[in-house]
Amino acid sequence: MLKVHFNEDAPPAVRETGDGTVIYRTCAAGLGCHNQGCGLRVHVKDGVIRKVEGDPDHPITKGRLCVRCLTALEYINHEDRLLHPLKRVGKRGENKWERITWDEALDAVVEKYRQTVESYGVNAVAVLCGTGREASKYHHPLAFDVFGTQTVIHPNSGWSCIVPRKAMMRWAMGAPYIEIDNAAGLAGRYDDPAWECPKYMLVWGRDPLRSNADGLWGHSMIEMMKRGCKLIVADPRVNWLATRAEYHLQLRPGTDGALAIGLLNVVIEEGLYDHDFVDRWTYGFDELARRCREYPVEDVARITGVDPDDIRGAARCLSEKPSTLSMGLAVDQNPNCLQIGHALLSLFAICGNMDIPGGCLMGATSTFGGQVENKPKGEDEDAEPEGLAKYDNTDTPMIGHDRYPAMGALVMTAHPDAALDAIETGAPHPVKFAYIFNNNPIACMVTQPKRWYEALRKLDFIVVADLFMTPTVLGLADIVLPASSYFEHDGLISNNNFSQPGQLGSNIKVIPNMGETKSDLEIIIELHKRLYPRSANVKYRSPEDYFNAELSQVPGLDVSFSQIREKVIGQYELDYRKYEKGLLRPDGAVGFNTPTGRIELYSTQLARFGEDPLPYYLAPKYSKEERPDLFEEYPLTMTTGARRFTSFHSENRQIKTLREMHPWPTVQINPTTAAGLGIDDGAWVWIENHFGRVRMVAEVTPIVQEDVVSCDHGWWYPEGDPDSLYGVFEANVSSLIPHEENGPLGFGTHYKCMPCKVYRAQGGE
Ligand SMILES: Nc1nc2c(c(=O)[nH]1)N[C@H]1C(S)=C(S)[C@@H](COP(=O)(O)OP(=O)(O)OC[C@H]3O[C@@H](n4cnc5c(=O)[nH]c(N)nc54)[C@H](O)[C@@H]3O)O[C@H]1N2
Ligand SMILES: Nc1nc2c(c(=O)[nH]1)N[C@H]1C(S)=C(S)[C@@H](COP(=O)(O)OP(=O)(O)OC[C@H]3O[C@@H](n4cnc5c(=O)[nH]c(N)nc54)[C@H](O)[C@@H]3O)O[C@H]1N2
Ligand SMILES: [Mo]
Numbered sequence: 204m205l206k207v208h209f210n211e212d213a214p215p216a217v218r219e220t221g222d223g224t225v226i227y228r229t230c231a232a233g234l235g236c237h238n239q240g241c242g243l244r245v246h247v248k249d250g251v252i253r254k255v256e257g258d259p260d261h262p263i264t265k266g267r268l269c270v271r272c273l274t275a276l277e278y279i280n281h282e283d284r285l286l287h288p289l290k291r292v293g294k295r296g297e298n299k300w301e302r303i304t305w306d307e308a309l310d311a312v313v314e315k316y317r318q319t320v321e322s323y324g325v326n327a328v329a330v331l332c333g334t335g336r337e338a339s340k341y342h343h344p345l346a347f348d349v350f351g352t353q354t355v356i357h358p359n360s361g362w363s364c365i366v367p368r369k370a371m372m373r374w375a376m377g378a379p380y381i382e383i384d385n386a387a388g389l390a391g392r393y394d395d396p397a398w399e400c401p402k403y404m405l406v407w408g409r410d411p412l413r414s415n416a417d418g419l420w421g422h423s424m425i426e427m428m429k430r431g432c433k434l435i436v437a438d439p440r441v442n443w444l445a446t447r448a449e450y451h452l453q454l455r456p457g458t459d460g461a462l463a464i465g466l467l468n469v470v471i472e473e474g475l476y477d478h479d480f481v482d483r484w485t486y487g488f489d490e491l492a493r494r495c496r497e498y499p500v501e502d503v504a505r506i507t508g509v510d511p512d513d514i515r516g517a518a519r520c521l522s523e524k525p526s527t528l529s530m531g532l533a534v535d536q537n538p539n540c541l542q543i544g545h546a547l548l549s550l551f552a553i554c555g556n557m558d559i560p561g562g563c564l565m566g567a568t569s570t571f572g573g574q575v576e577n578k579p580k581g582e583d584e585d586a587e588p589e590g591l592a593k594y595d596n597t598d599t600p601m602i603g604h605d606r607y608p609a610m611g612a613l614v615m616t617a618h619p620d621a622a623l624d625a626i627e628t629g630a631p632h633p634v635k636f637a638y639i640f641n642n643n644p645i646a647c648m649v650t651q652p653k654r655w656y657e658a659l660r661k662l663d664f665i666v667v668a669d670l671f672m673t674p675t676v677l678g679l680a681d682i683v684l685p686a687s688s689y690f691e692h693d694g695l696i697s698n699n700n701f702s703q704p705g706q707l708g709s710n711i712k713v714i715p716n717m718g719e720t721k722s723d724l725e726i727i728i729e730l731h732k733r734l735y736p737r738s739a740n741v742k743y744r745s746p747e748d749y750f751n752a753e754l755s756q757v758p759g760l761d762v763s764f765s766q767i768r769e770k771v772i773g774q775y776e777l778d779y780r781k782y783e784k785g786l787l788r789p790d791g792a793v794g795f796n797t798p799t800g801r802i803e804l805y806s807t808q809l810a811r812f813g814e815d816p817l818p819y820y821l822a823p824k825y826s827k828e829e830r831p832d833l834f835e836e837y838p839l840t841m842t843t844g845a846r847r848f849t850s851f852h853s854e855n856r857q858i859k860t861l862r863e864m865h866p867w868p869t870v871q872i873n874p875t876t877a878a879g880l881g882i883d884d885g886a887w888v889w890i891e892n893h894f895g896r897v898r899m900v901a902e903v904t905p906i907v908q909e910d911v912v913s914c915d916h917g918w919w920y921p922e923g924d925p926d927s928l929y930g931v932f933e934a935n936v937s938s939l940i941p942h943e944e945n946g947p948l949g950f951g952t953h954y955k956c957m958p959c960k961v962y963r964a965q966g967g968e
Contacts, residue, residue, distance in 0.1 A: 205567070205759040206776040207707060208390040213260040216711070216771045224248045228258050228771045230696045230708030231689040234278045235271050235851030238337045239418050240696035240706065242772065243272065245713045252276060252690060252714055262774055263387055263706055267422055269415070270848050274860045278688070279717065283671055283857055283921060285685035286718025295660055296678045298925040305719060305729075308666075308682050312638070313733050315664040316350065319636040326599060327635040329354040329622075333642030334364065334852060335417075337694045337710070338686070338723045340753075343615065345638065345727045348743070349734060353601050354634060355615065356622040358642070360650040361945035361952035362610065365417055367540035368530055370613055370950060374808035375545055376557070377787055377796030378565035380702035383527040385423035388704025388776035393430060397779070399561035400430040401527040403520045406444055407437045407547060408459065408955075409531020414846040416531065418699030424529070435517045437462060438533075439842060440871070440913055441906040450517040454507040456842040456911060457823035457956030460539040462514070463546035464818050465503030468495040469518035470550060476522065477555030484782065484795070485552060487805020487816070494817040506820070508908075522554045525561030532844070533955050538944065539821040540951035545806065546818035552802045558780050565787065566702035567777055602631065607949030609812040620943035623649075626658045640668040640686070640723055643675045646931050647853040647917040650940040650952060651894075653932055668723060671857065674919050674931040685720045692722035695750040695764060697775075701757055707773040709764070724749060814948055823956040824944060830958070837892050837958035839876070843936050844916035844954055857921035867900040868918035868934050872961060873911070877903045880961060887964040890914060892957060895938045898964050912961060916954075 218226045225247045230240035242261020246254040255275045257266035271278075288308035293299030303311075319327050328350050332342035346355045361367075372381045383404060389395035404427065411421030424444070428434065434448040437459070445451040454462050470476050471492045481488050504511040520526070528551050534543045548563075556562035602625045603618025604611030610618055617625070626634045637659065644659075645652040659665065659679050667676045668684035676683055690713050698705030721729075724746050731743040742752040750764035760775070767773060778786055785791045794800035798807050803816075810816040827834040849865040850856065870890055872882065882888055884903040889896045890912070899914060907913055918934035932938060939959065945952050 205757065207760070207762060207773045208776065209770040209773045210260065210262060213771070216769060222248075224253065227711055227713045228260065229711040229713060230261070230706065230772055231272070231275075231710055232337050232694065232696050234275050234689065235854035237335050237416065237418070238340070238696060239415070239420070239698055240708045240710060241268055241272055242266070243268070245690065247713050250715055252279070261706075261772055262392065263420060263423075270861065270864070271851065271855060274858055275690075277858050277860060278855070279690055281671075281857060284717060285670060285672060285676075285683060286720060287685060288719065289680075289683040291681045295681075296928065298677055300683070305721070308684060309726075309729055309733060311682055312666050312730065315636060316734075319663065323633045323635050325350070325352045326354045327633045328352040329356055329634050329637045331356050331358060331637055331639040331642050331644060333357075333640075333644075333648055336641055337689070337696070338641035340700075341723050341727055342641075345730070348740070349727055349731045350638070353599070353615075354617060356602075356619065357616045358619045358622060358644050358649045358655065360620055360940070360942065360954075361538070361540075361950050362614065362616070362619055363535045363540070363951050363954060364532065365535060366614060367535040367950040368544050370609075371541055371544035371548055371806075373613065375797065375803045375806050376548060376552070376565065380417075380566040380699055381528070381548065381557075381563050382417070382419060382566075382699075382703045383424075383529045384525075384561050384564045385419070385427060387420075387423070387698065387706070388774050390774060390776075393426060397560060399525055400427060401432045401525050401561040402523045403433050403435055403449070403526040404529060405435045405437070405521055405526070405547075406529045407531060408533020409529055410438075410442050410444070410846055411529065411531075412443055413848055414531070416846075418703050418705060419529070433520070435520060439907065439911055440845065442845075449520060450513050452507075452509045452513060452517060453908065454509050456840050457537055457539075457826065457953075458507040458820075459533065459537060459543045460546065460818065460820035461498065461503050461506040462509060463543050463550065464495055464498040464820060465500055465507070465514050466518045466521065467491070467546055467550050467553075467818075468498050468503070469500060469515050470522050470554065471495050473519070475519060476553040477524070480555035481553050484801055486797075486799040486801040486803045488553065490817055491549060491804040494819070498820070506822075521550065524555060525559050526551070526554065526556050527561060528556075528563050533842075535951060536844070536954035537956065538824065538946035538951045538953065540946060541809070541814070541948065542818040542821065545809075549802075549804050549818065552804070557802065558782060560779055564703060564777070565781060566699070567781070567786070599632070603949070605631075609814070609948040610950065612812075618949055619649075620945060620949075623655060623658055623942065626662070635663040637662055637665045638668075639665065639675060639679070640684075643669070643673045643853045643917075645678060645928070646674045646919045646935055647937075650937045650954070651942040652935050652937055654942065668726060670720075671921070673853065674928040677925055678928045684726060685718060687716055687720035687722045687725075690714050691716045691720055692725065693746055693750075693768075694722075695753060695767070701775070704775060704777045707762070707767055707775050709768040709771055711768065722746070812948055821946070824953065825958045826956070833893065833958050837960050838910065839959050839961060840911050841890065841892070841914055841939070841957045841959040842911065842955040843914045843940070843957075845913050847915065850917065853917035853919060856919060868897075868915045868936070869902045870899040870915070870961065871902045871904050871907050871913040873907050873909045874903050874905055876909050877901060880963070882961065882963055888961050889964045890936070890939065890959050890961050892939050892959045894941065897936050897938060898933050899936075901961075912959065
């Protein structure tokens, strides 16, 4: 099922030029980005990188690079890089450190680990992890195989990043991931005879040109537009894609559920769906149709602020075949997330757009990395003796899985909000030790960062691995481990853990390590050796053995890391119409991998967890309608976190060129609103609500409506005062967003819809 194409005509992986320069081709998933890995040519002379440029022979990125890769040299050579292991010598947050050796650092981690296990049980050891980079492939191995703990915490309130979307892809469609068909796996790309250009692409709460999120390169959208694909954009802001759309559905933040069901309503009422597909492959159409009738277009228009004719017009376009769907983070960052995802996927399902060329591609059932998979414990034949099983953890639910069993059925991580409660209260079990890596929780990932900070500060022991001294490292670490950049270690790259067609690439070490840095994988291999010196586990012998073990887990794939390394990059392809070929279900039967074997418009899985099995609209908790009392004082609606080219979350704030392009945290505000408040473009303002306030610079722009503002997220000032943890609590907008106000099954939260007011502040940095 998985076909891999290598381009035999591409230049070699390593090439010497006459003057002693070596040019490496590598897929560097890096320097502040997700793990898809853009093609780079890196020019190295005398062990020093002289130049980084795009690799024109990479079949997907074709030489294109974003500004963060183009400033790679500033990043890797930055004077603030952590280069040696450190031990805290002052109080937590006092910024007093002593340089220690790796042996001392790792011995300290192992000693504290053993003490914690002895005194409090192994689940008192927590691994805290951040967004999906290469490093996030190692969160579970570190927790399960090395520490044997099940306390894995991805502290993003409501697991509001990709997991809600994946929940409905999995539960209603039986697919690990569903994405636009941008021909990424096809050898001929857009010219491949197997591909068809979509007629329409619905881009919903996503800005892929900036975010390149979840394994998708945004520039493929422009390639598709050039070939005739038209856009429909659902976004409260007039972003670049919206200005080129046939319909820009400029909805009020947080009203996505109503709009999605409204579109379904039109398609069903007007009989525009694919009757044959619905009959053969879906379950619960009549119930869905009845539910949609409760959402007449005029009502939906009133709730969302979108013109009713635009809703009708967009729905009619989307019923044409093939059309495709690009769903983004705004779906997840809403307590209504499961229903929004369910409604949008149902729209494309009933129009017959699932898994056809130019439609919505369904990932294969096998994913590796296991990042969000909950495999039943004990069924894995290769389970390691020194892994989770050793500790007989199987009877203790992971934190929050009893409160939120639906999330427990989907992911092998604690419920993020319940994890904070556990750290604070010691129930259901104490948490005393944290290994934090690839994560800057107090500057970025959590809501209520001060509360998380206070809770984490009380732990007995914290080790943080990072490339820079961040607010999290400074405020919390007892031991600091310096992580290497993508130029200093090897890595294996795939698109969204193989759940979508795309690249199979190698990230190559091109320079000696800076200082004493080590990759996360090298660190966990060393910890594994220390804890299990007699282990026979091949995976933990070396990074290369680890990558080969990863590759061997992908069914149908017969390729080694050294082959990929030699070829730099391969493309892997998945079949279309897998449901007709018996390729989606483990039993090999035709149909979808759901209990009914069909796409479940009426979700038996949601019903199993006591949730309404059909999509419905849940109004934002703090909207004018729901909380008129708050509206008087906080009349503006705030959405946060729309991605910028110049940073990846809280990263890159110390990169000079990028700071020059986007120097301060920014709130986008409409000119009429700004004028009424006496706010000029570029002025410092406070954004405040009943949870607190943060200070940002006003960007006066008509891309937001008069009652909406859009705030940057993930801000801190590396150049700022260490005593204030680099100003993190004044800059981090997530202080204004609540803890544990998730959807009914524990998914989603209010990152993109909170009330606020904006007023002038005294200027200066
Ligand atoms: N440069 C850069 N790239 C990144 C990241 C980064 O920090 N920087 N972060 C990465 C991560 S972890 C993720 S999850 C992805 C996310 O990337 P995307 O999925 O693209 O999400 P966002 O950039 O948060 O938002 C996209 C759009 O949603 C709109 N929006 C805001 N509120 C609402 C709403 O209520 N409803 C709707 N329909 N739309 C709304 C915003 O105006 C914005 O245009 O990006 C990844 N890529
Ligand atoms: N208000 C608001 N808040 C949000 C969002 C929003 O839209 N609005 N988006 C949310 C989303 S979707 C997400 S995913 C989270 C992301 O939240 P985080 O994952 O906490 O964000 P990052 O800033 O990417 O933090 C990653 C840290 O890891 C370090 N790092 C980078 N590469 C490596 C590596 O290879 N090894 C190690 N050990 N460390 C490395 C970086 O220097 C950085 O300090 O933020 C969430 N927060
Ligand atoms: Mo994310």
